[in-house]
Amino acid sequence: MNLNLNLKFNLKTKKNFFSNSFIGLVLCFLYLPIAVLIIFSFNQSKSRSHWTGFTFDWYLKLFQNTVIIKSLFNTFVIAVVSSIIATIIGTIAAIGINSLNKYLKSSIMSVTYLPIINPEIVTGVSLMLLFSFLKIEFGFTTLILAHITFNIPYVILNVLPKVRQIDKYLYDAAMDLGCGPVLAFFKVIIPEIMPGIVAGFLMSLTFSFDDFVISYFTSGPTSQTLPIVIFSMTRRKVSPEINALSTIIFISVLIILVLANFKKPTRK
Amino acid sequence: MKTRYKFLAWPYIIWLLIFIIGPLCLIVYFGLTNEEKKFTIENLSIVGQYTSVLWRSIWIAMISTIITLIISYPLAFILSRKKAKIQSFLMMLFILPMWINFLLRTYGWMTLLENNGIINKIFGLFGFGPFQLINNKFAVIIGMIYNYLPFMILPLHSTMIKIDQTIIEAAQDLGAGTWRIFTKIVLPISIPGINTGITMVFVPAVSTFIISKMLGGGSNFLIGDLIELQFLGNTYNPHLGSAIALVLMTIILMCMSLLNQFDTEGKEDMLL
Structure with a gap:
């Protein structure tokens, strides 16, 4: 009996050992290139595989690189502007869509999801055709329009479930107590769906920041975003500034995630 | 409340027509016309010359998808059986790389796989190599698995946490073996996740x-490269580019409807 139990226990620890090392292995695979990028951002020589000594030079060079700094600024402006506009359009649309009949609702929703389901390159190329057809000059305007287009679905995705959950009686009560439809909209509906709006906005912001493919097809020479500059840097295989940039991005993402996770329990 | 805010949908419908339906119509229009704005299927027949590229794209994407599934499936299951706190921490670790721009991560692989890159250096220490690890199909597949792995883990994990551990234990108590538990419990529940x-x-x-x-060098040209070349390359030809994009969309639609054959209830999940 004792032996049997012992055997079972051994089997279980063995199983755990295997599953844990599998997780570890996949994590190694995921973090290997990132670790290499970070380590070689401190390398003295330009070599990407030969360690010659520690330095912060590439970080200094990065901050003096006007192309990168300007593109970072562009990315920021485009992400914030397009996310705000997409959030407004998407929120209003979600409230409207919720009021439509079933048939119209489902057909609008399937069109809404097209930019998510379609490959990015098709969305990018089709918008490029549209902008040249409408003769809009490629630059900030086209980039912002494109980003709004691919951000709206994420806003609707987050807001629509919240609109569905609104307590109908709360709205009716507000109307009975003398709220007009406009006041009820701002006093009842908007506060009720606020969590969805915020989530949609944040999602848009991250997708905007990260987008390369659609921006690549809709940007002009004066409106390069950071991912586009990164792409041209990787093509030319130049300096470890790009490694320094990756390190900074990684550390900022890490800080944001840790902060977000610390905040969660207090909100509940 | 419902009737009053119906009109709010209309501005959005106009937006959809201009920015989603309109561009897709333009792709169809450009794909089926020539420079003189006359209807032609010439572009589509030119795409026929690139069948090798189409097949290569489908082939490489399929292999990457299958390997990603093989890695992610057991991983998602193991993760879903961990304690809630450990689980959320591990999931964060798996999502974190996604937040770094994929160009940078792919660049990281370039430096790893290079002929005088780190992996070849490690091989060199043991007296092997250098191997040709970059500019071939192998590197492209590695890059795809690497970039899209979290996309597979996330939906699988979110369906697998729905599997109650007590059901598995009940099945074990009733004498079901691992294989039986897999085919009768885990697999049926996780099918929507697999599809997504x-x-x-x-x-x-x-x-x-x-x-x-x-990662593929010049020789591993895919459909995407072909489209990009028509729109931003030297051979600017939006007509041919649109035709290729049409073919790409058809391929994807066909693959997705094939997948839907196996799916009975996962539609709602797919949209997320």
């Missing part, structure tokens, strides 16, 4: 032009 994961990996994989460019 496959779509989320296959669609970007079959249409990428970055990974093939950065």
Whole structure:
């Protein structure tokens, strides 16, 4: 009996050992290139595989690189502007869509999801055709329009479930107590769906920041975003500034995630 | 409340017509016309000359999707059986790399796989190599698996946490073996997750032009590269480019409807 139990226990620890090392292995695979990028951002020589000594030079060079700094600024402006506009359009649309009949609702929703389901390159190329057809000059305007287009679905995705959950009686009560439809909209509906709006906005912001493919097809020479500059840097295989940039991005993402996770329990 | 805010949908419907339906119509229009704005199927027949590229794209994307599934499936299951706190921490670790721009991550692989890169240096220490690890199909597949792995893990994990551990224990008590538990409990519940994961990996994989460019060298040209070349390359030809995009969309639609054959209830999940 004792032996049997012992055997079972051994089997279980063995199983755990295997599953844990599998997780570890996949994590190694995921973090290997990132670790290499970070380590070689401190390398003295330009070599990407030969360690010659520690330095912060590439970080200094990065901050003096006007192309990168300007593109970072562009990315920021485009992400914030397009996310705000997409959030407004998407929120209003979600409230409207919720009021439509079933048939119209489902057909609008399937069109809404097209930019998510379609490959990015098709969305990018089709918008490029549209902008040249409408003769809009490629630059900030086209980039912002494109980003709004691919951000709206994420806003609707987050807001629509919240609109569905609104307590109908709360709205009716507000109307009975003398709220007009406009006041009820701002006093009842908007506060009720606020969590969805915020989530949609944040999602848009991250997708905007990260987008390369659609921006690549809709940007002009004066409106390069950071991912586009990164792409041209990787093509030319130049300096470890790009490694320094990756390190900074990684550390900022890490800080944001840790902060977000610390905040969660207090909100509940 | 419902009737009063109906009008709010109309501005959005106009937006949809201009920015989603309009561009797609333009693709169809350009794909089926020539420079004199006359109807032609010439562009589509030119796409026929690139069948090798089409097949290569589908083939590479399929292999990457299958390997990603093979890695992710047991991983998602193991993760879903961990304690809630450990689980959320591990999931964060798996999502974190996604927040770093994929160009940078792919660049990281470039430096790893190079002929005098780190992996070859390690091989060199043991007296092997150097091997040709970059600018071939192998590198493209590695790049795809690497970039899209979280897209497979996430939907699988979110369906697998729905599997109650007590059900598995009950099955064990009743004498079901591992295989039986897998085919009767785990697999049926996780099918929507598998479908979502496959779509989320296959669609970007079959249409990428970055990974093939950065890791595939010149010889591993994919559909995405072909489209990009027509719109931003030297051979500017939006008509041919649109025709290729049409073919790409058809391929994806066909693959997705094939997948839907296996799916009975996962539609709602797919949209997320």
